[in-house]
Each structure stands twice: as structure tokens, then as C-alpha cells.
Amino acid sequence: MPFENLKKSIKKHVKAMLNDVKYGDEARKPLAYIPTYSTQESMRFTFPTDMKTESFKSTSAFPKLSKEILIDLFKSIGVLFVPEITLYYLKEKTAFEIFENFCMTFGTDEEGVVDVHRLNKVIRYLQKMDALREKNSFNSKTIYTALAHKDFEKADQLIEKRMI
Numbered sequence: 684m685p686f687e688n689l690k691k692s693i694k695k696h697v698k699a700m701l702n703d704v705k706y707g708d709e710a711r712k713p714l715a716y717i718p719t720y721s722t723q724e725s726m727r728f729t730f731p732t733d734m735k736t737e738s739f740k741s742t743s744a745f746p747k748l749s750k751e752i753l754i755d756l757f758k759s760i761g762v763l764f765v766p767e768i769t770l771y772y773l774k775e776k777t778a779f780e781i782f783e784n785f786c787m788t789f790g791t792d793e794e795g796v797v798d799v800h801r802l803n804k805v806i807r808y809l810q811k812m813d814a815l816r817e818k819n820s821f822n823s824k825t826i827y828t829a830l831a832h833k834d835f836e837k838a839d840q841l842i843e844k845r846m847i
Contacts, residue, residue: 706768706788706831707824713813714767716806719758725799726761730783752778760786761799766806767813768827788831805830808838815845 750773757765769781776784789805790797812826829837 706827707822709820709822711771712820713816714770716767716810716813717754717765717770719754719762719765721758721761721763723759723761725803727796727798728760729796730787749773749778753782756782760797760802762802762806764806764810766809768809801833804835808835808842811842812845815842819845821845 750770753769753773754765756778757769766785769785772781786797786802787795790799790802792798808826808830812823815821816823826838826841829835829841
């Protein structure tokens, strides 16, 4: 039993190091959130470990298709809105890379299982934050970091501070 606890602790620490939050900026106005119109029930899932994805070079020639793929990926798991930051990153990465990174950063538990209820909760916080960023640009990295660490209380405080 102690070995299992040590294993989980090491796994959590390595995940924290690898998933350094690379979200947030202060220089741009947020994009619109796209509703997915998902009727899929929220679920819990894991990503396969042996997947091969297309290179960005081969998919960047089809930006509208990449956007539709991203919308369908989020819709298929029961996410209600496509996070605006994922749309922004379509100019740098493939739709699947963006989808996987967002889900792993904001939706996983200690075992690597993605919880779609948590993703929808995170997106509601991001929508509040981006509504404020529409009016007044600010560095959103601290809010993204709080949400990635599942510290919703801190995210609330940071958003409230921006409302004043």
C-alpha cells in the first residue's frame, strides 16, 4: 500500500512538471466561444497512449476543417462550448493536439482520467474571465494556472478582483 501512494505521488509530481500551464496572455482580445450544441452526456475517459496524429503542416492548409474537427471533438464528449483559447491555438497546432492538451491540463485526475463535468466547469470560469478581458486586457495566466490546479476558489478570487 505505501508503494502505491508513493507511485501516485511521483506520477502527480511528474504530471505537474510536464503540464506547466502555457495558457494565458495579456496582449489580445479573446475570441468568441462557439457552442457545440452537444446532446452527449458528460463522461469520464482516458486518452490512448499509442496514438499517431497528423503533423501540423499537413492540417494547417485546412483551417476551416481544423476548426470543425475541434468543435466535433469537444461536442463528442459532452463539452458545451469550445474554449476560445483552443480556437486561438489552431494557428500553431493540430485540432487533436489542442483538444488533448486542454483536456489533460484542465480535466484530469491523479490517474489521468478526464472528467468532462470538470471541463465544463473550467470553461464557465474562462467565459467569465474572457468577458472581463473583452473590456480590459489583463494577463490571464494566473487564472489559467489556478484552474489547471483545480483551485476554483483562487480562480474565483482572481476573477472577482478583475471585476472591481
